[in-house]
Amino acid sequence: xxxxxxxxxxxxxxxxxxxxxxxxxxxxxxxxxxxxxxxxxxxxxxxxxxxxxxxxxxxxxxxxxxxxxxxxxxxxxxxxxxxxxxxxxxxxxxxxxxxxxxxxxxxxxxxxxxxxxxxxxxxxxxxxxxxxxxxxxxxxxxxxxxxxxxxxxxxxxxxxxxxxxxxxxxxxxxxxxxxxxxxxxxxxxxxxxxxxxxxxxxxxxxxxxxxxxxxxxxxxxxxxxxxxxxxxxxxxxxxxxxxxxxxxxxxxxxxxxxxxxxxxxxxxxxxxxxxxxxxxxxxxxxxxxxxxxxxxxxxxxxxxxxxxxxxxxxxxxxxxxxxxxxxxxxxxxxxxxxxxxxxxxxxxxxxxxxxxxxxxxxxxxxxxxxxxxxxxxxxxxxxxxxxxxxxxxxxxxxxxxxxxxxxxxxx
Numbered sequence: 001x002x003x004x005x006x007x008x009x010x011x012x013x014x015x016x017x018x019x020x021x022x023x024x025x026x027x028x029x030x031x032x033x034x035x036x037x038x039x040x041x042x043x044x045x046x047x048x049x050x051x052x053x054x055x056x057x058x059x060x061x062x063x064x065x066x067x068x069x070x071x072x073x074x075x076x077x078x079x080x081x082x083x084x085x086x087x088x089x090x091x092x093x094x095x096x097x098x099x100x101x102x103x104x105x106x107x108x109x110x111x112x113x114x115x116x117x118x119x120x121x122x123x124x125x126x127x128x129x130x131x132x133x134x135x136x137x138x139x140x141x142x143x144x145x146x147x148x149x150x151x152x153x154x155x156x157x158x159x160x161x162x163x164x165x166x167x168x169x170x171x172x173x174x175x176x177x178x179x180x181x182x183x184x185x186x187x188x189x190x191x192x193x194x195x196x197x198x199x200x201x202x203x204x205x206x207x208x209x210x211x212x213x214x215x216x217x218x219x220x221x222x223x224x225x226x227x228x229x230x231x232x233x234x235x236x237x238x239x240x241x242x243x244x245x246x247x248x249x250x251x252x253x254x255x256x257x258x259x260x261x262x263x264x265x266x267x268x269x270x271x272x273x274x275x276x277x278x279x280x281x282x283x284x285x286x287x288x289x290x291x292x293x294x295x296x297x298x299x300x301x302x303x304x305x306x307x308x309x310x311x312x313x314x315x316x317x318x319x320x321x322x323x324x325x326x327x328x329x330x331x332x333x334x335x336x337x338x339x340x341x342x343x344x345x346x347x348x349x350x351x352x353x354x355x356x357x358x359x360x361x362x363x364x365x366x367x368x369x370x371x372x373x374x375x376x377x378x379x380x381x382x383x384x385x386x387x388x389x390x391x392x393x394x395x396x397x398x399x400x401x402x403x404x405x406x407x408x409x410x411x
Contacts, residue, residue: 027076033058041072046065062216104116122368124368203215237378316390343403
């Protein structure tokens with residue numbers, strides 16, 4: 001069992017305060033959120049406006065913008081500081097849940113510490129970039145994990161509210177709705193859908209129904225994955241995911257103003273063909289969820305370890321299958337990295353550990369070269385190496401499942 005000295009928490013708390021205070025300078029994405037809240041207060045369309053020198057859209061919910069309206073007129077530094085503290089707290093809360101989990105408690109203390117250290121080192125780049133950009137990804141990841149955690153603890157009301165809040169803000173946790181159905185969490189699914197309707201139309205009471213409907217329609221026009229700009233998903237150099245990777249691989253001259261004079265495409269096809277390849281690729285990745293689950297539908301998972309593997313893979317899908325994903329969205333890959341890492345640390349067979357360990361090291365490098373050797377970042381972004389790292393993680397999670405199946409057969 002892991003020891004938790006008070007001194008460790010005090011040190012982490014002090015370092016977090018200092019770190020967030022330093023990062024609170026500058027604008028970041030929170031500035032966009034607050035500017036959108038200001039536009040909402042003035043009765044404007046928060047989705048047609050562009051923010052920070054007319055460069056960026058607001059991509060989040062009407063409710064989230066409304067919740068930020070009380071903070072719009074407050075000193076920006078103070079608001080950003082407390083926003084970063086909230087995100088840091090949620091990040092550490094996820095680690096706290098991991099420390100308290102029966103899965104980790106079954107490891108010897110030395111191995112458990114190694115696991116937590118390696119997992120933190122892997123996640124450090126994504127944690128820093130979310131804090132540095134004052135982004136919302138940590139909150140969305142927390143809503144996914146903690147929402148499902150509460151549901152599995154037989155608290156479907158609260159768990160569904162947390163999950164629905166995440167979906168309302170950024171849509172990404174929608175992938176958990178079919179999972180709840182498949183795993184026979186009918187009450188949680190019903191509550192989540194109810195909360196989604198309530199949260200979507202709550203602003204109608206606050207700002208007027210017609211205005212809210214107009215904003216929701218404008219939001220969908222902006223985020224609709226069928227939009228051409230989400231097929232050729234290269235508007236920003238820091239975009240990653242399947243849509244961005246496939247566009248750079250299969251279209252010779254994508255409208256990427258940041259592209260280097262280095263060839264990266266292996267073919268040159270038209271937009272309809274690219275759209276078909278993208279849809280098939282997404283469907284394949286989603287279908288692999290059934291390989292992870294490997295149970296008939298409408299049954300509960302057999303164990304906590306099984307649920308952990310399933311949820312981690314679904315989280316891994318998010319930055320891959322959704323368009324318009326920035327580098328900080330790959331925080332969603334951390335649980336899948338943890339699943340593979342746990343299998344390595346808890347497994348005594350060196351023949352199994354050696355190749356997987358090397359592949360996991362490659363995943364770490366592809367995910368963290370910007371942190372280790374940032375001067376070459378333009379090449380990492382050009383070749384979209386983050387997405388390759390996530391795809392290797394997909395293969396490694398499949399490998400873990402094969403190991404689990406063999407272990408069950410041998411027993």
